Amino acid sequence: MGRVVVASVGYTKVGDHWDKSILDLAVEASKKALKPYPNIKPDVIIVGNMFSGRSSRQEHLGALLASALNLAGTPAFKVEAACASGGVAFNVGYRMVRSGEASSALVVGVEKMRDLDAAEVSLALSMADSAEYTQFIGASFLSLNAMLARLYQETYNVTRDELSAFPVIAHQNATTAEHAQFRKAISVEDVSRSPLVSDPLRLLDCAPIGDGAAAVLLTSDKLLDEEDRVEVLSSKISTNIFSVYEREDMLTFSATKDAASKAFSEAGVSVEDVDVLEIHDAFSVTAALSVEAMGFSKPGEGAKDAAAGVYSLKGRYPALTFGGLKGRGNPVGATGLYQIAELWLQLKGRGGLNQVEGCRIGVAQNIGGVDTTSVVTVLAKR
Amino acid sequence: MSEVAISYWRMRARYYRLLGNKCSSCGSEYYPPVYLCRRCGSESLVDVEMPNTGQIVTYTILREVMAGFEGQQPLVLGIIRLDNGVKVVGQIVDTPPEALKIGSRVKMVFRKIREEGEAGQIYYGYKFTTL
Numbered sequence: 001m002g003r004v005v006v007a008s009v010g011y012t013k014v015g016d017h018w019d020k021s022i023l024d025l026a027v028e029a030s031k032k033a034l035k036p037y038p039n040i041k042p043d044v045i046i047v048g049n050m051f052s053g054r055s056s057r058q059e060h061l062g063a064l065l066a067s068a069l070n071l072a073g074t075p076a077f078k079v080e081a082a083c084a085s086g087g088v089a090f091n092v093g094y095r096m097v098r099s100g101e102a103s104s105a106l107v108v109g110v111e112k113m114r115d116l117d118a119a120e121v122s123l124a125l126s127m128a129d130s131a132e133y134t135q136f137i138g139a140s141f142l143s144l145n146a147m148l149a150r151l152y153q154e155t156y157n158v159t160r161d162e163l164s165a166f167p168v169i170a171h172q173n174a175t176t177a178e179h180a181q182f183r184k185a186i187s188v189e190d191v192s193r194s195p196l197v198s199d200p201l202r203l204l205d206c207a208p209i210g211d212g213a214a215a216v217l218l219t220s221d222k223l224l225d226e227e228d229r230v231e232v233l234s235s236k237i238s239t240n241i242f243s244v245y246e247r248e249d250m251l252t253f254s255a256t257k258d259a260a261s262k263a264f265s266e267a268g269v270s271v272e273d274v275d276v277l278e279i280h281d282a283f284s285v286t287a288a289l290s291v292e293a294m295g296f297s298k299p300g301e302g303a304k305d306a307a308a309g310v311y312s313l314k315g316r317y318p319a320l321t322f323g324g325l326k327g328r329g330n331p332v333g334a335t336g337l338y339q340i341a342e343l344w345l346q347l348k349g350r351g352g353l354n355q356v357e358g359c360r361i362g363v364a365q366n367i368g369g370v371d372t373t374s375v376v377t378v379l380a381k382r
Numbered sequence: 383m384s385e386v387a388i389s390y391w392r393m394r395a396r397y398y399r400l401l402g403n404k405c406s407s408c409g410s411e412y413y414p415p416v417y418l419c420r421r422c423g424s425e426s427l428v429d430v431e432m433p434n435t436g437q438i439v440t441y442t443i444l445r446e447v448m449a450g451f452e453g454q455q456p457l458v459l460g461i462i463r464l465d466n467g468v469k470v471v472g473q474i475v476d477t478p479p480e481a482l483k484i485g486s487r488v489k490m491v492f493r494k495i496r497e498e499g500e501a502g503q504i505y506y507g508y509k510f511t512t513l
Contacts, residue, residue, distance in 0.1 A: 118446065119446075119452060122446065122447070126448055130414065132393055133470075136390075137508075137509075138447065138448070138454070138459065138495065139459050140448045142446065143457070147440040147441060147459065147461055150440045150442060151440040154484060195445075197445055197446050198444045245470065
């Protein structure tokens, strides 16, 4: 099987795009990703998206985008795995190129969230969990993560200030990221003073609602034999028992643990080799449980390590380097592709003020539900 | 037409009586019911009511409710470990939130979950209250 190159990336700013439709956003990101290689016509177009049917009354995004890009005739389809839709779409594109089925793939993640009000977004996000058993009784996605946060704090004696460390890091990095939704630093005190939305989680523990699209052009190394390229070393998907309360051990992100272990093994890298890390910090507690599941922190120590600086831009494992879901924003189906685009910027040395010096190996972790689906991808600079 | 009226009708025994299922082979119990036993893989499962008492594993007071629950905020939600070991998620009612503790004993009660306007469908199901 061949090697797969992330040739180029494109993305919109994340935020309130009142004047743009879901297709406008997807086209904008796609055109930016395709522009550097006008002679490459993608063999397949894959769109990652969670709830366009609810937000825009629009499905069939694959053909819709292909047609808009004057690429009718190209195989095109949407991939959905809740908030992991982008990461899973990337995984599918990667496997198609690696297998030789396609010599290039355009993978686009897009979500239009702001056309819905907050209660409707909450309902749409709740569809990541069981409609019949979780949504029916009023347990939103936020409330599930809040219950997990309380259990995490109680079990491992994690303080309010320690839990706040990941959001503070995210916002700090977002201040210098041009495409970020919130370019504003926050303090630990700001998190503690922000309104309770589902205790113990406060407003600043939670990723915001925003619109955005991110795209990557994948090619085989035969098609693009450049020096200084970014290659995909591995990408693995795993799934967990569906709802968090059905699991015996609710504090181990088993899907992430499994996907990371397989991805690291196939890539031939260990935790210590990783130079830059994009994790799924939809909530402060999610970030902590994610780094623990991947082995960057011991169980119960993710938030404490973040508070000690391990995951800061100049720390041992720089994470959320352009703001993560909390600072850059979380247009859910696009998030997994923003992560890949940001790792590409880092590995190409185009990170600007957010550059992690000398980085060679980058890891992205994108989850859907409460670690119900997890995708872990390893990229390397060649 | 309501998006969920028909699925609600289909689910009524699950919601009214916490009707889960049990593996005929190894005895493991489940709510939500499973299609295959998670422990032994058996396809032989029979419906069984869950015990109606248990204790709080974790809880939250949700202040930003989702569409369909407008006007009900805050909602108190908990993950409850029932006395047979099965964990379920449900609302906790008739208890001041400040009195809640991990480990508190609760029992199941039958309540209105929500309604779709004055002339629309009313949905009922289980909630929990502290003992």
